[in-house]
Amino acid sequence: MVDWNQQATFDAQYREAIRRKIGLRGYHRRAPAHYHWCEQQFRCDQMMTRQLAQPGWASVQQVAVIGAGFGWTAEFLAAAGIEAIPVDLSDYIANNWNVSEEAELRAAMDADPVLLADGYGPGNNFFDVADCFWDLSTGQAISGAAVWAKVLHPAGGRTTIPPEIADLSTSQGRNAVKNRFTGKKFDAVVSELVLGGHDIGDTAGPLDFVASMDSLAGPPSITRLHFVEQDVTDTETQNARSLNDWGLLLAANGFGTHYLSDTQGNWLRADQAVA
Numbered sequence: 001m002v003d004w005n006q007q008a009t010f011d012a013q014y015r016e017a018i019r020r021k022i023g024l025r026g027y028h029r030r031a032p033a034h035y036h037w038c039e040q041q042f043r044c045d046q047m048m049t050r051q052l053a054q055p056g057w058a059s060v061q062q063v064a065v066i067g068a069g070f071g072w073t074a075e076f077l078a079a080a081g082i083e084a085i086p087v088d089l090s091d092y093i094a095n096n097w098n099v100s101e102e103a104e105l106r107a108a109m110d111a112d113p114v115l116l117a118d119g120y121g122p123g124n125n126f127f128d129v130a131d132c133f134w135d136l137s138t139g140q141a142i143s144g145a146a147v148w149a150k151v152l153h154p155a156g157g158r159t160t161i162p163p164e165i166a167d168l169s170t171s172q173g174r175n176a177v178k179n180r181f182t183g184k185k186f187d188a189v190v191s192e193l194v195l196g197g198h199d200i201g202d203t204a205g206p207l208d209f210v211a212s213m214d215s216l217a218g219p220p221s222i223t224r225l226h227f228v229e230q231d232v233t234d235t236e237t238q239n240a241r242s243l244n245d246w247g248l249l250l251a252a253n254g255f256g257t258h259y260l261s262d263t264q265g266n267w268l269r270a271d272q273a274v275a
């Protein structure tokens, strides 16, 4: 199992993602491959469009998104007028948030013989754009330049919002997050796919993380919301816990006021006190 709390493991996942995503058909939608803008722009767009239709967001002004990766969810929140700060502890994110993916993707294409066997040429284009982009049908004619335009983040780097590189499990990290906000105030702390869930026996890690989130957020009036993967029946994400399972776990451990929301837009308060 991948321990997302281990920085080294996590950074390795990012690097592995590049090889798997463009090297093996069908693998690009699996969890390790989901750290590229070309994959995640659609998930983030769908997820945040559904989220922002949920009750509560209208009053939210400042949000810390913890475990935000490159911060695309934070970007969607920012586009809705919310001051959203992405927070992550990864060195890879610290070193690459303002760097284009193009050289990295081209180098991976050049280096991987599987790509050549599948029709790539070194330094060239994608063999089947429909494998990479959910909004294109197979065989749709699209030029190399247009593919690259869809693959790469429009702003040139990976995100437009500088991430706060901080470990939420330390008070130093939590203070760094607080200091990013004007007046050190925020309304909501959101975790994004940090709780894991690939192993039903793993409760200590998620609960530690949730406790850190509580100690960052302070007053109970500040919303705590966890985005989790969509469904235990989804064999691609291979989740062990449903939304309800997460609710029961959190409520049983004193985190009943936390909200949980999946990528499909279903949500619940852990203690079910609010329907």
Ligand SMILES: C[S@@+](CC[C@H](N)C(=O)[O-])C[C@H]1O[C@@H](n2cnc3c(N)ncnc32)[C@H](O)[C@@H]1O
Pocket: 004, 005, 010, 034, 035, 040, 066, 067, 068, 069, 070, 087, 088, 089, 090, 166, 167, 168, 169, 192, 193, 194
């Ligand atoms: C499964 S990834 C999700 C990344 C991103 N939110 C996304 O959806 O693509 C979990 C993220 O949480 C970060 N993370 C784990 N523990 C953390 C902690 N204690 N403080 C800050 N970030 C943490 C990891 O570095 C990783 O980027």
